[in-house]
Amino acid sequence: MSALPTWETFHESVRGVNKARNQDRCLVRGAGTAEDPLILTVADGHGSAAYPRSHVGAQYATDLFAHRAFEFATSVAPRDRAGWRGRLRDYARIGLPERLVRDWQGKVLGHWERDPTPDGDPASPGAILRLYGSTLIGAVLTPDLFVAWQLGDGELTVVDDDGRVRLPLAPARAELGDETASLCTRNAWQLVRVHWEPLPDPARAPRLLALSTDGLSKSFVSDDGFTEFAAGLHRRLTERGLPGTAGDIPRWLEEASRHSGDDTTLALARRPVAGAGGETLGGGADETGGEGVGRAVDGNADENAGEIAGETADEVVGKLVGGDVGQAADDVAGKAVGEGSGEALGGADGRAVAEGFGGAAGFGGTADEAAEKVAEEPGNSPRDPRIHDEETGRP
DSSP states (O other), rough: OOOOOEEEEEEEEETTTSSSSSOEEEEEOOOSSSSOOOOEEEBOOOSSTOOHHHHHHHHHHHHHHHHHHHHHHHHHHHGHHHHHHHHHHHIIIIIIIHHHHHHHHHHHHHHHHHHHTTTOOOOSSHHHHHHHOEEEEEEEEETEEEEEEEEEESSSEEEEEEEOOTTTBBSSOOOOOOOOTTTTTTTGGGGGGHHHHHHSGGGGOOOOEEEHHHHHHHTBBSSSHHHHHHHHHHHHHHHHHHTTTTTTHHHHHHHHHHOOSSSSEEEEEOOTTSSSSTTTSSOOOOOOOOTTOOOOOOOHHHHHHHHHHHOOOOHHHHHHHHHHHHHHHTTTTTTTOOBBHHHHHHOOOOOOHHHTOOOOBBSSOOHHHHHHHHHHHOOOOOOEEEETTTTTSSO
């Protein structure tokens, strides 16, 4: 059996131009083993005047995702996973998003009860949820499985062994303007996109996995520019390793933020290969992170997670057997499942990083234009639930 991959990790967030508060949150934890799965998540609180508590919503989103993802990844022993694969896939597609959204809404409503706004009381639970609106991207990696979830904008970027860059959760249709799905959206769990990718050989796991909020991608003139950035980041990491690159990443994010005007957050995990250029085999997760990133709102992440539901992993698995997933599937029966986008986005050469984001991959727009853009209120853009299955190539 192949040796288990050793992951190096990094996370950083910078505040957007002319923004009083960074509404993004991110969290990275775990080693990528069966007992300690690697978990990465980023959340983007909407941040405009209509969402004054979105930084709290984003914090809850990352904390709760980390709890549910760990529960999902450790609920079935590796030796038994083959027989459970179908049930786990169904739970990833339906059960986990439903539980996560329910958890988030309960935490938000509880926060409001403890700390209501003195000068106003929203008329309905829906109005309260809106105050905390946030997107969410999360991924979990074990030696034999890679699964990711996304609600709303932002990017999940994967770089494979051969250097191919892919965005497996890119929406089938581009969102219009600043419209995005959100945890505060009615029936939000039905809008979550899911990527399912078994890893028969742990040594063939992705070389680089990056989760980023849309403050990064919006800073480029085109989608190709963002893809070139990802390829260039991979090349720089291959040449210099994470220790030789980590000091530059915050500066790149700050530059991106100046052009997008938005908070900009990146969480990444890298699988180095011994003896390849400047690569080194690290001894665990890197603790580098931006000031205030991952800081809990009501205590730490473990305390938040402990308040959720109290189910054990065995209880979760038992519910899968007992038909909770089947019941949830019935609730969404008849809804179309769109195709995910797992296609490679081409042969970017990494000039964006090597030349300090110059040339064809340069940032676009002015900071003032971007600031005006992000000041607009994001709406809700309904879309069908979808899952991209790397195992079959079909949704």
